[in-house]
Structures are given as C-alpha cells and as structure tokens.
Amino acid sequence: MxxxxxxxxxxxxxxxxxxxxIPQPVFSALLAALPPVTPHNSPRLRKGFALRALxxxxxxxxxxxxxxxxxxxxxxxEPDLAPCFPDHLALCDDxxxxxxxxxxxWASLPASALEAAADRIVGAGAPHTWANADQDTRRKLxxxxxxxxxxxxxxxxxxxxxxxxxxDKVANAPxxxxxxxxxxxxxDDGAHLDRGNGNADHVQEDCxxxxxxxxxxxxxxxxxxxxxxxxxxxxKGIATSSHVTGQFAPDNNKSHPxxxxxxSLMERNPTACAYEWDESGDSDxxxxxxKRQLPTYERKPxxxxxxxxxxHRTRKKWTDLEEKTLIEGVEKYGKGNWTDIKMAxxxxxxxxxxxxxxxxxxxxxxxx
DNA sequence: ATAGGGTTAGGG
DNA sequence: CCCTAACCCTAT
Numbered sequence: 001m002x003x004x005x006x007x008x009x010x011x012x013x014x015x016x017x018x019x020x021x022i023p024q025p026v027f028s029a030l031l032a033a034l035p036p037v038t039p040h041n042s043p044r045l046r047k048g049f050a051l052r053a054l055x056x057x058x059x060x061x062x063x064x065x066x067x068x069x070x071x072x073x074x075x076x077x078e079p080d081l082a083p084c085f086p087d088h089l090a091l092c093d094d095x096x097x098x099x100x101x102x103x104x105x106w107a108s109l110p111a112s113a114l115e116a117a118a119d120r121i122v123g124a125g126a127p128h129t130w131a132n133a134d135q136d137t138r139r140k141l142x143x144x145x146x147x148x149x150x151x152x153x154x155x156x157x158x159x160x161x162x163x164x165x166x167x168d169k170v171a172n173a174p175x176x177x178x179x180x181x182x183x184x185x186x187x188d189d190g191a192h193l194d195r196g197n198g199n200a201d202h203v204q205e206d207c208x209x210x211x212x213x214x215x216x217x218x219x220x221x222x223x224x225x226x227x228x229x230x231x232x233x234x235x236k237g238i239a240t241s242s243h244v245t246g247q248f249a250p251d252n253n254k255s256h257p258x259x260x261x262x263x264s265l266m267e268r269n270p271t272a273c274a275y276e277w278d279e280s281g282d283s284d285x286x287x288x289x290x291k292r293q294l295p296t297y298e299r300k301p302x303x304x305x306x307x308x309x310x311x312h313r314t315r316k317k318w319t320d321l322e323e324k325t326l327i328e329g330v331e332k333y334g335k336g337n338w339t340d341i342k343m344a345x346x347x348x349x350x351x352x353x354x355x356x357x358x359x360x361x362x363x364x365x366x367x368x
Numbered sequence: 369a370t371a372g373g374g375t376t377a378g379g380g
Numbered sequence: 381c382c383c384t385a386a387c388c389c390t391a392t
Contacts, residue, residue, distance in 0.1 A: 315377060315386055339369065356387075358370070363385055 009034040010042075015112040017048030021343055024052055044110045050075075050084035051109075054102055058095070058347050069095040096321045099347040107344070121145060126153045318360055322348060326360060335361060 004012070013034060016022045039045040057071035075081060076090045085105070092098045111119070120129045122145050130153050133141055142150050325348045329341035338354035349357065 313387070317386080336370065353387095354369075355371095358372095359386070359388095362372085366384090 004034055006035045006037070010037045010045075011112075011114050013037050014042050014045045014048075015114040017052070018044045018106075018109040018112060020051075020055070020106050020346060024056060027052065044112055047084045047105070047109060050081040051102065051106055053078070053081055054085075055347070058099060058102060059350055065095045069098065072098055096319070096348075100321070100325075102347060103345050122153065316351065322352065323360070323364070325349070326357060327364075329357075330361060 013031065014037070016027055016030060037045065039049065053075045054072060057075045058068055060068060060071070063071075072095070073090075076085055082090070089098065089101050089105070092101055119125050121141060130141060145153070325345050326341070329344055333340040333344065336358075338357045341357055342349045342352070342354050352360075
C-alpha cells in the first residue's frame with residue numbers, strides 16, 4: 001500500500017490530535033507512522049499537541065497533586081507550547097481548577113477539517129451541500145452517506161431523490177465549496193464514513209456540542225514552521241513532560257503510559273501460557289503433511305497465584321469537584337450515558353469508572 | 369455498557 | 381451497632 005499522501009495524513013492527524021478519546025500511545029504511533037505534518041496553519045493541531053502534553057502531566061494518577069501541578073506548570077511554561085494556552089491557565093494556582101480549565105480547553109478545540117467535511121455532508125451543512133451538488137457530486141454523496149441518510153437529508157431539503165438535481169440548481173454553479181471540498185476530504189476513504197449512519201449522528205452532535213471559540217486566543221508567532229514528526233514532538237513538550245513524569249520512555253512505540261490504555265499486544269503477557277497440540281490422536285487432514293514443529297516450551301509450574309492484588313480498591317471519598325462535574329455531566333449528556341460523561345472529563349474522572357459514576361449519582365439521588 | 373441488587377469500610 | 385457512601389457482582 002502506498003504511503004498516505006501528506007495532505008491526507010494531515011487530515012487524519014488533525015482530527016485525532018484533538019480527539020481526547022485517542023490515547024497518547026496510539027496517537028504517537030500514528031505520528032511516527034504517517035508522513036510529517038505542518039501544524040503551523042492548524043490551530044487545532046497545534047493546540048491538540050499542547051493539550052496532549054498537558055494531559056500527560058496531569059493524568060499521572062500515581063503522583064501527588066503537588067507533583068501533578070508542578071509538571072503541568074512546566075508544560076505550560078514550555079516556550080513552544082505556552083502560546084497555545086490562554087493566559088488564565090498559567091495563572092491557575094490549584095490542580096483541580098487547572099484540570100477543569102484543561103477540560104474546557106479540550107472541549108473548545110475547533111472542529112477538525114474532517115469533522116467539518118462530515119458536517120457538510122451529513123450534518124448541519126448537508127442541506128446546503130446537497131442542494132448545490134451537481135449530478136455527479138450527488139452520486140458521490142450518495143455513496144458516502146448511504147440510502148437512508150440520503151433520504152433523510154433530501155427530506156429536509158424538501159425534495160425527492162427522484163428529482164433531477166440539475167433542475168434545482170439553477171444558480172448554483174459557482175458554489176464549489178461544500179461538496180467538492182468535502183469530497184476531497186473523503187474521496188480516499190469514503191467507505192469509512194459511509195459505513196454507519198450512526199457515525200454521522202456523532203459528527204453532528206460533536207459539532208453541535210462544541211462551542212466554537214470566537215477566535216483562537218493563541219499567538220502562532222513562535223510556533224515551529226517546520227513539519228512536525230514524532231521526533232519533533234518528542235522534543236517539544238510531550239517528551240519533556242514525560243521525562244518529568246517518568247511515564248514515557250523516549251521511544252513512544254515501546255512504552256505506554258501507566259493508565260489509559262490496554263497493554264500492547266506486542267508486550268509479553270505474564271499470565272499467558274502456551275498450550276501444545278497433542279499430535280498423536282487426531283488425523284486432521286487439513287494439517288500439512290509434515291508435522292509442524294512447535295517450539296517446545298516447558299510449562300513452568302506457575303507459582304501459587306496470589307489472587308487479585310487489589311480485592312478492593314481503597315475507598316476514595318468523592319471530592320467537590322467530582323460531584324459538581326458529575327452533575328454537570330448528567331445535565332449535559334443525560335443520566336445513563338456514563339461513558340460519555342467520563343470521556344468528557346477524563347482528568348476529573350481519571351480514577352472513577354463508569355460504574356462509579358452511576359453509583360455516585362444513585363447515591364446522590366437516594367440521600368439528597 | 370448500564371441497571372440494580374448486594375457487600376463492606378468507616379464515621380458517628 | 382447503625383447508617384451512609386463507596387465499591388462489587390451479575391443479569392440484561
């Protein structure tokens with residue numbers, strides 16, 4: 001497979017950098033694998049990098065608040081990153097408040113080009129895009145969104161699919177922006193977006209929920225003009241914060257942060273063991289004629305397994321910040337959408353599971 | 369993934 | 381010892 005074009009790599013990375021649900025190790029790996037991108041013309045990309053560095057500093061659940069705070073301050077003070085943050089972050093003097101501000105910064109990231117394109121195709125901009133699409137573009141749009149979504153959009157448009165699009169696009173010739181641009185963003189991988197109309201809903205919702213920041217408050221003057229590669233990033237904050245927190249080894253492909261991701265498949269699983277086929281009994285004719293020689297591993301007698309090291313987590317009282325954030329989350333995302341709520345405030349709820357959130361709300365309802 | 373019943377730590 | 385809140389278990 002040919003390498004991804006630089007422009008496409010940009011679209012992918014710009015979207016993922018600002019998507020907090022993409023864990024840092026995954027993002028780092030992609031960054032290393034894709035062609036270098038230039039962040040200087042994308043506020044979202046720049047800020048995404050900066051916020052990721054800040055998250056790394058703040059999400060070290062093992063560390064004490066004072067340490068977290070110190071690490072976060074170090075990130076905020078990085079000359080290359082500082083311009084990405086609004087001033088009040090650096091002025092913040094306590095870790096909980098800082099976490100809130102960081103969550104707010106994440107929430108206010110501008111939409112990515114991909115999201116904007118999706119929005120033009122199936123979201124708020126869809127009617128306009130579809131109305132202005134010529135026959136050819138319509139066909140592509142149809143492929144992208146699928147049958148039922150197309151009907152829905154055209155329904156909103158107040159026209160039937162059978163209507164010849166040419167008819168209603170009298171004065172639309174010059175409007176190339178919507179569909180074509182969107183199409184550009186999608187043409188390489190249309191199938192992905194096409195796959196589920198449910199996704200389309202998400203995109204819409206994402207866009208709708210994101211209070212667009214009036215204007216980027218950041219000064220770009222001092223941001224690197226040169227392309228950013230994983231190596232560049234490593235030298236600029238992400239790795240810096242990592243060497244402060246000690247969570248990341250310099251090689252972002254090998255070492256993963258303590259929290260926030262499953263162990264890599266490439267890593268040895270200490271609890272795994274190898275079983276061997278007993279060749280004698282069966283004559284499975286699917287097997288190649290020559291016996292496959294499995295490397296002979298001795299089944300090491302496993303030491304008596306000390307059953308789960310943490311039978312019970314140590315009880316942690318809910319803080320004010322957690323409670324308030326939870327209430328806000330329930331108002332915003334609805335009771336029951338615990339995953340969404342947790343994802344929306346990953347720093348605040350770093351040490352709470354979705355079940356914890358649910359239980360807490362139940363408790364608050366029961367006794368208050 | 370979520371709801372709801374059950375268990376337990378720990379303060380009064 | 382009781383009660384509340386945090387946490388666990390299990391069915392759906």
